[in-house]
Amino acid sequence: DVKVTQSSRYLVKRTGEKVFLECVQDMDHENMFWYRQDPGLGLRLIYFSYDVKMKEKGDIPEGYSVSREKKERFSLILESASTNQTSMYLCASSLWSGLVNEQFFGPGTRLTVL
Amino acid sequence: TQLLEQSPQFLSIQEGENLTVYCNSSSVFSSLQWYRQEPGEGPVLLVTVVTGGEVKKLKRLTFQFGDARKDSSLHITAAQPGDTGLYLCAGVNQGGKLIFGQGTELSVKP
Numbered sequence: 001d002v003k004v005t006q007s008s009r010y011l012v013k014r015t016g017e018k019v020f021l022e023c024v025q026d027m028d029h030e031n032m033f034w035y036r037q038d039p040g041l042g043l044r045l046i047y048f049s050y051d052v053k054m055k056e057k058g059d060i061p062e063g064y065s066v067s068r069e070k071k072e073r074f075s076l077i078l079e080s081a082s083t084n085q086t087s088m089y090l091c092a093s094s095l096w097s098g099l100v101n102e103q104f105f106g107p108g109t110r111l112t113v114l
Numbered sequence: 115t116q117l118l119e120q121s122p123q124f125l126s127i128q129e130g131e132n133l134t135v136y137c138n139s140s141s142v143f144s145s146l147q148w149y150r151q152e153p154g155e156g157p158v159l160l161v162t163v164v165t166g167g168e169v170k171k172l173k174r175l176t177f178q179f180g181d182a183r184k185d186s187s188l189h190i191t192a193a194q195p196g197d198t199g200l201y202l203c204a205g206v207n208q209g210g211k212l213i214f215g216q217g218t219e220l221s222v223k224p
Contacts, residue, residue, distance in 0.1 A: 004156070042216040043157075043202070090156050099144040099164060101212045103204075105156030 023091030143205030
């Protein structure tokens with residue numbers, strides 16, 4: 001079974017703090033993704049990476065950055081957290097074959113920015 | 115911007131009833147997936163459909179991909195409380211990117 005783990009299930013931070021969200025997958029997948037999920041808006045892609053040290057912007061990259069130093073680990077960084085970044089953050093990994101992009105998700109991190 | 119419209123957004127039914135969730139777009143997808151997400155957890159992949167007109171069954175769940183590969187449906191027969199959750203459809207567009215629908219929140223009452 002693919003296992004994707006996220007460093008925290010719940011996190012509370014203050015406005016202006018730097019926040020690190022860590023994600024680790026154990027299935028040697030090339031591709032990793034960070035989404036945020038908000039009620040009524042579905043899943044929105046923040047960043048993705050298709051190889052070590054490679055990253056691509058998703059649909060809503062503003063206010064976020066990422067790091068992929070090792071194949072199994074993909075980190076999301078909020079440089080200066082703001083209240084509108086309060087959300088559920090989901091990490092996923094996949095084998096992306098072109099026609100099919102089956103993603104395996106971690107349990108999520110519910111981030112609250114006060 | 116490609117969109118996947120899911121309907122209904124919310125569904126509350128009694129145990130034993132049947133239901134259908136729809137996922138529609140004006141765009142063609144290479145494949146389409148259905149996920150289920152329980153509260154406080156990440157989405158879990160249920161099925162992938164690739165061929166237009168394809169039908170897949172998973173116990174009491176039946177998934178269909180439209181002939182033109184622009185739409186899909188999920189039908190649940192004799193729903194049970196364990197089916198409660200958020201159902202998400204997601205299509206792979208021509209560029210290989212996964213586009214998610216907004217989800218259908220299903221509640222099955224005993």
